[in-house]
Amino acid sequence: ERAVGQIYMPSVNWFLMLACLALVVAFKESSGLAGAYGIAVTATMAITSVLYFEVLRLNWRWPLWKALPLLILFLAFDLSFLSANLLKIVDGGWITLSIALAILAVMVTWRDGRALLARHYGHMRMPLDVFLRDMEYYKPQRTSGTAVFMSISPEGVPHTLLHHFKHNEAMHERVILLSILAAETPSVAPEQRLTIQDLGQGFHRVVARYGFMETPRVxxxxxxxxxxxxxxxVYATSFFLGRETLLTTGDSPMAPWRKKLFAFMSRNSWNATSFFNIPPGRVVELGNQVEL
Incomplete structure (x- = not known):
């Protein structure tokens, strides 16, 4: 709870336990695991040396001439051990490499896919001052009640709000633009949890901050x-959420199989309504098709 960036995920912990049990059952004897274990350990040593070099350069601001000799020294030992263990690929080492490549593919695909979506919605995002000027000029019909539009970014206007106004041509009396941000600390002090900004014309921006050990709850x-x-x-407020239908027919540089993988992961990701503990009967989901 006091270390920056370290998290505990029970589901991942259970998966690791089951994977370890499966490997033990598959190899039956400890000698059979020698190849897989050797490559795993020596590759981890080499990766740790590279990450240490990045910490020296980015966090501790060491000059290149000072950090590079350390990297070369560590890699001289690490790579020699790793190259010696590569001979054991056919004796079980291939399992280690296969698992590592599969996990890497999933992680990088999710990261790149989310970046594509962020760029897509970033191009659609309207500046808040422009939107408020339009509201003041056109004076759309205002319906009774409060609407909360959730947004990833605390800047600009959420695409769900624009989508809602485009089709309904009306706006609630009070509109809350809610952004929930993740801090780089395990927890956030109660006095720093929430900031509220009155934007005028019945619009408010609310920004909630949670640490990576905390669970956001609406x-x-x-x-x-x-x-x-x-x-x-909360039981008299409408919560508007966006739900994307991802199409793999776009012209992005992502490989087709990665597009399909990202679309599959997005469809099976945790529902925002459940994750943020929003009353299901108060949620309105606005669909949107996005070409990757």
Whole structure:
């Protein structure tokens, strides 16, 4: 809880346990695991040396002439051990490499896919001042009640709000633009949890911050907002969320198989309604097709 960037994920821990048991059952004897274990350990040593070099350069601001000799020294030992163990690929080492490549493919595909979506919605995002000027000029019909539009970024107007206004040509009396941000610390102090900005014309921007050891919960955010005078009722508020349907027919440089993998992971990712503990009966999902 005091280390930056370290998290505990129970599901991942269970998966690792089951994977270890499966390897033990498959190889039956410890001698059979020697090849897989040797490559895993020596490759980890080499990767750790490279990461240490990055820490020296980026975090500790060491000059290149000072950090590079250390990297060369460590890699001279690490790579010699790794190259010696590469001879054991056919004796079980291929399992280590296969697992590593599979996990790497999943992680990099998810990262690149989310970056594609961020760029897609970034191009669609309208500056907030422009949107508010349009609201003041056109004066759309305002319906009773409060609407919360959730947004990844605390900048600009959420695409769900633009999508809603495009099709309904009406706006709620009160509109909350809610962004939930992840801090680089395990927890966030209560006094730093929530910031509220009155944008005028019935619009408010609410930014909630949570540490990586904390679970964001919308009912808790509503209670904190009430304490700051916003007067919200979670069971009398409509929450608008976006849901993408990913199409693999776009012209992005991502390989077709990676597009299909990312689309599969997105379809099976945790539902925002459940993750943020939003009352299901108060959620409105707006669909949007995105070509990767």
């Amino acid at each position: 009912p808790e955010i509503v209670e904190l907002a009430n304490a700051q005078g916003l007067a919200l009722d």
